[in-house]
Amino acid sequence: MPRTIRTLTASEVETLVDWAAGEGWNPGIGDAAAFRTADPDCFIGAFVDGEMVAGISAVAYGTGFGFIGLYICRPDRRGEGHGKAVWDAGMARLGDRIIGLDGVAEQRANYQRMGFVPVYETVRYSGRPAGLPGGSDIRPVMAGDMAGILAYDRKRFPAPREAFLREWLRQPRIALLCGGSAGIAGYGVARRCRGGFKGGP
Structure with a gap:
């Protein structure tokens, strides 16, 4: 089963976003469009027999910085090398830029093996806002x-x-x-x- 790596179409990007929702990441509606505006070819997928099995976003911001996100392999195709293949494609696309990513805790050891080091923690809060304070700017x-x-x-x-x-x-x-x-x-x-x-x- 040969694997193909290529840029995703808009509908394939939506599939990748659906996968992110399935992982509990709660993606923003319309977020992908903003990233495609910044870098039209930033979404990459791995395909086997015409079906997407893994995907990643590798957004290039100019020539000096890039950001990796939406790194997901379909659960039924994990352990077959598709995730690593799409990761390698995303990293190759960003070349020698400084690269950032928001990493899930479960993958931290993998990211560190690939040369990334933690620089900050992201904390997720949820609730209902109380409103803006009076007299603010x-x-x-x-x-x-x-x-x-x-x-x-x-x-x-x-x-x-x-x-x-x-x-x-x-x-x-x-x-x-x-x-x-x-x-x-x-x-x-x-x-x-x-x-x-x-x-x-």
Whole structure:
């Protein structure tokens, strides 16, 4: 059974996102479109007999940074080398860039064997927000804020990502920023997911 590795179509990306939901990752609705806007060929799949058996996203942000995500092998095809094959394709695609990833705890040892080191922990909280405090400088992002957001983000993210952010900040996502006369002090996005919303950059 020969294996084929190739870029995924939009419908195949949705299948990969469905797999992520099946793993309990609660992907954001429309997230894949933002990543494809940033890097149209970032989603890669392994296929056997025309069926996708594994997938990964390998998003290139310019020439210096990339990010790995959605690394999943179909449960009934695990242990056959398909996950490793798609991993290798994603890593090859990103070349000599600095590469980041959000790793699940169960795979931490594998990521470390592949040369990655933990640099931060992600903690997931869930609940109902109490609302914004009165008198805060938090307000919705407007079209005129984009240049300031791009400048703010560039100081905090390892590569420019204008195309991604222009898509990421669009409705129906809820994009807010904090800042007054001194400029932008932060921004965030709440986006609908399969279950509830996620907040983040």
